[in-house]
Amino acid sequence: MSGIVGYIGKSSAESILLDCLTHLDYRGYDSAGIAISNQEKIEIRKEIGRIEDLKTLLEMEPITGGNIGIGHTRWASHGSPTISNAHPLSDDQSQFYVVHNGIIENYRQLKNELITKGHVFCTDTDTEVIPHLLVQHDTGNFEETVRKVLPLLKGSFALAIMSKHQPDTIIGISQENPLIIGFGQNEAFLSSDISALLSYAKEIYPIKNGEIAILKANEIKVQTIEGETIKPEKRIIEWTEDDFSLQGYEHYMLKEIMEQPKAIKNTLEGRLTENGVNIPELEPFLKESFEYRKIDIVANGTSYHSGMIGKKVMETLLDIPVEVSISSEFRYEHGPLSEKNLVIVISQSGETADTLSALREAKQYGCKTIAITNKRRGNIARKADYTICTNAGPELAVPATKAYTTQITALYLLAIALTEKTKGHGLDRIPEMLKELHQLPEEVEKTLIMTQDAIDQFAQVTEDQYRLFLIGRGLDYVLALEGALKLQEVAYLHADAYAAGEMKHGTMALITPGVPVIALSTQKHLRDKTISNIKEIKARDAFVVGVTTIGDDDVSEIVDEVMYIPEVHPFLMPIIAAIPLQLLAYYAGTVRGYNVDRPRNLAKSLTVE
Ligand code: BG6
Numbered sequence: 179m180s181g182i183v184g185y186i187g188k189s190s191a192e193s194i195l196l197d198c199l200t201h202l203d204y205r206g207y208d209s210a211g212i213a214i215s216n217q218e219k220i221e222i223r224k225e226i227g228r229i230e231d232l233k234t235l236l237e238m239e240p241i242t243g244g245n246i247g248i249g250h251t252r253w254a255s256h257g258s259p260t261i262s263n264a265h266p267l268s269d270d271q272s273q274f275y276v277v278h279n280g281i282i283e284n285y286r287q288l289k290n291e292l293i294t295k296g297h298v299f300c301t302d303t304d305t306e307v308i309p310h311l312l313v314q315h316d317t318g319n320f321e322e323t324v325r326k327v328l329p330l331l332k333g334s335f336a337l338a339i340m341s342k343h344q345p346d347t348i349i350g351i352s353q354e355n356p357l358i359i360g361f362g363q364n365e366a367f368l369s370s371d372i373s374a375l376l377s378y379a380k381e382i383y384p385i386k387n388g389e390i391a392i393l394k395a396n397e398i399k400v401q402t403i404e405g406e407t408i409k410p411e412k413r414i415i416e417w418t419e420d421d422f423s424l425q426g427y428e429h430y431m432l433k434e435i436m437e438q439p440k441a442i443k444n445t446l447e448g449r450l451t452e453n454g455v456n457i458p459e460l461e462p463f464l465k466e467s468f469e470y471r472k473i474d475i476v477a478n479g480t481s482y483h484s485g486m487i488g489k490k491v492m493e494t495l496l497d498i499p500v501e502v503s504i505s506s507e508f509r510y511e512h513g514p515l516s517e518k519n520l521v522i523v524i525s526q527s528g529e530t531a532d533t534l535s536a537l538r539e540a541k542q543y544g545c546k547t548i549a550i551t552n553k554r555r556g557n558i559a560r561k562a563d564y565t566i567c568t569n570a571g572p573e574l575a576v577p578a579t580k581a582y583t584t585q586i587t588a589l590y591l592l593a594i595a596l597t598e599k600t601k602g603h604g605l606d607r608i609p610e611m612l613k614e615l616h617q618l619p620e621e622v623e624k625t626l627i628m629t630q631d632a633i634d635q636f637a638q639v640t641e642d643q644y645r646l647f648l649i650g651r652g653l654d655y656v657l658a659l660e661g662a663l664k665l666q667e668v669a670y671l672h673a674d675a676y677a678a679g680e681m682k683h684g685t686m687a688l689i690t691p692g693v694p695v696i697a698l699s700t701q702k703h704l705r706d707k708t709i710s711n712i713k714e715i716k717a718r719d720a721f722v723v724g725v726t727t728i729g730d731d732d733v734s735e736i737v738d739e740v741m742y743i744p745e746v747h748p749f750l751m752p753i754i755a756a757i758p759l760q761l762l763a764y765y766a767g768t769v770r771g772y773n774v775d776r777p778r779n780l781a782k783s784l785t786v787e
Pocket of ligand 1: 478480481482524525526528533576577578782
C-alpha cells in the first residue's frame with residue numbers, strides 16, 4: 179500500500195504536499211517524493227526513507243515556487259526501496275509524471291511491448307509503464323491521452339498524473355484503490371485517504387472506478403472514461419483532526435490500545451438489546467432463510483487471528499462448520515464453494531488486496547458475503563453483500579490493536595445473531611454472553627488499569643531476549659498467535675505461539691534454562707491441562723510468565739511471574755487477555771527504541787498481493 183496526494187491552488191504546493199504525505203505515511207514509508215510544476219517546468223525530488231528524509235533533501239535542494247504538484251509515500255512492492263524506484267516516476271522524455279498506489283498486473287507484457295518500440299526504462303517498478311504508455315499514445319490532449327491508456331492497464335490502482343504540456347492540470351484515477359478529491363476555496367486536493375485532507379477541505383468526493391478527475395485551480399471536472407461529465411456528489415468529512423491526532427500519547431499504538439473500551443462500546447452501540455442483538459445492517463440477510471452448510475472466515479494478519487477466535491466461538495454455538503483461511507491462500511486454494519457457503523471477510527482497512535481478491539473469488543462462486551471492517555466505505559465493504567462496521571475510529575498505528583478486539587466483538591454479535599436465527603445448539607449460552615457483553619467496555623477499562631501497573635515486571639520476560647514462546651489451549655492458543663505476532667511486528671522478537679499440549683511433541687526441544695515462555699491460562703475448562711503443560715516446561719527451567727484470572731493461585735504458584743486479569747465469560751477472555759500482550763509488545767518495542775507505529779518493512783494495509 180502507498181499513499182498518493184495532489185494539490186492545485188494558490189498556495190505553495192511543496193508545503194501542502196509534504197504536510198498531506200505526513201498523514202499518509204502509515205500506508206508505507208520506504209521512500210517518498212514530490213513533483214511540482216511552476217508552469218515552466220516540472221521538478222522532482224525523491225528520497226528513500228520517510229517524509230522527514232524528503233524534507234531534509236528539499237532543504238538542501240529546494241524547488242523554486244510552484245502551486246501544482248503530486249506526491250507519494252511508498253511501501254515497496256515491485257522494485258526495492260531505491261531513489262530511482264521512488265515515485266513520482268516519469269518517462270524517458272520527462273513528459274508525464276505519475277504517482278501510483280496499487281498494482282499493474284500486466285506491466286511485464288506492457289513493458290516488453292514498449293521496449294520493442296524503443297522506450298528506455300530505468301526502474302524495476304510496475305508503475306513506470308504508465309508514463310511511457312502516455313508518451314506512446316500521446317494525442318496532444320492530456321485528458322484524451324489518459325483515456326486511451328487507462329483501458330490498457332489491468333489491476334487495481336489509484337493514480338495522480340501531471341503533464342509537461344498541460345502544467346495547470348492534475349488528473350486523478352481510481353480503479354479498485356481509493357482516491358479522494360478534497361474541495362477547497364479555489365484549490366483542489368487529491369489523497370488516498372481523508373486523514374490528509376482534514377485541515378484543508380470540508381467536502382470530499384471519492385472517485386469511483388472508471389471515473390477520471392481533472393483538477394485545475396478554478397475547476398474540478400469528473401468524467402466517465404467515455405468522457406461523459408458527472409456531477410460529483412460531495413460528502414462532508416465526518417472526522418475531525420482530533421480523531422487523527424495523538425491526543426497527548428507518545429505513539430498511536432498506545433493511544434489505540436487505550437481507546438479500546440470506547441472502541442468496543444462503539445462496536446456494540448445500537449446492536450445490543452436486553453435479550454438479544456440487533457444488527458440493522460444484517461436485517462435483510464437475517465430475514466432470508468438460512469440454508470448455509472458452512473461458514474468460511476477469510477482475512478490476513480491480526481484480522482486472521484480475530485477470525486480464528488470467531489471460529490471457535492461460532493462452532494460452540496452453531497451447528498455448522500466454520501473454517502478460517504488466510505486470504506492469500508483462500509484465493510487460490512479453498513474448499514468447495516457455492517451459494518450454500520457464507521463467507522465472512524475481515525479487514526480493518528477495507529483495502530487489503532489479498533482479502534479483496536478472496537472476496538471476489540467467493541462472489542464468483544455465488545457465496546453470500548459479509549464484511550467485518552473499520553471502513554464502512556472501503557472497497558471491501560462496497561463489494562460484500564453485507565457489512566458490519568467495527569466503528570473503532572481511525573487506527574493509524576501499523577500494528578493492529580483496537581481493530582483486533584472490535585473485530586472479535588463484531589464476530590460475537592454476528593455469532594449470537596446466527597445462533598438465534600438458526601436455534602443453534604449453543605442457544606442457552608446466549609443470555610450469559612449478552613450479560614457480559616454489556617459489561618465488556620468496563621472490564622476492558624479495568625484490565626487496562628490493572629495491567630498498566632504490572633507491565634514492568636511482565637515486560638522483563640522480553641528483556642535481553644531475542645526469542646520467546648507463547649502457549650495456551652483453545653481460545654488461549656489462538657490468542658497466543660496474536661500475542662506472538664505483536665511481539666514480532668513491534669519488538670522484532672522471534673516470538674512463536676504453540677498449542678500448550680503440543681510442546682511435548684517436538685518444540686520442547688527448544689526449551690532451555692531461562693528461555694522466556696508466556697503461558698495463557700484463562701479458560702477454566704482447560705486450566706488443569708494447561709497447568710500440567712506449564713509444569714512440563716518449568717521442569718526444563720524455562721522462565722514462565724503466567725497470564726491468568728484474578729485469584730487463580732494454582733497458576734501463580736508454579737510460574738516465575740504472573741499477570742492477573744479480570745475474569746469474564748470465557749468467550750470474552752481473549753479480548754481481556756489481549757490487553758497485556760498488546761502492552762507488552764508496545765513496551766518491548768519502545769524500550770528497544772523502535773518506531774512502534776511504523777515498524778520496519780511493514781505497512782498498515784497492503785493493496786498489493
Ligand atoms: C497488515 C497490517 O499489513 O495487514 C496488520 O500490518 C493487519 O496490522 C493486516 O492485521 C491485515 O490488514 P486489514 O486492514 O485487512 O485488517
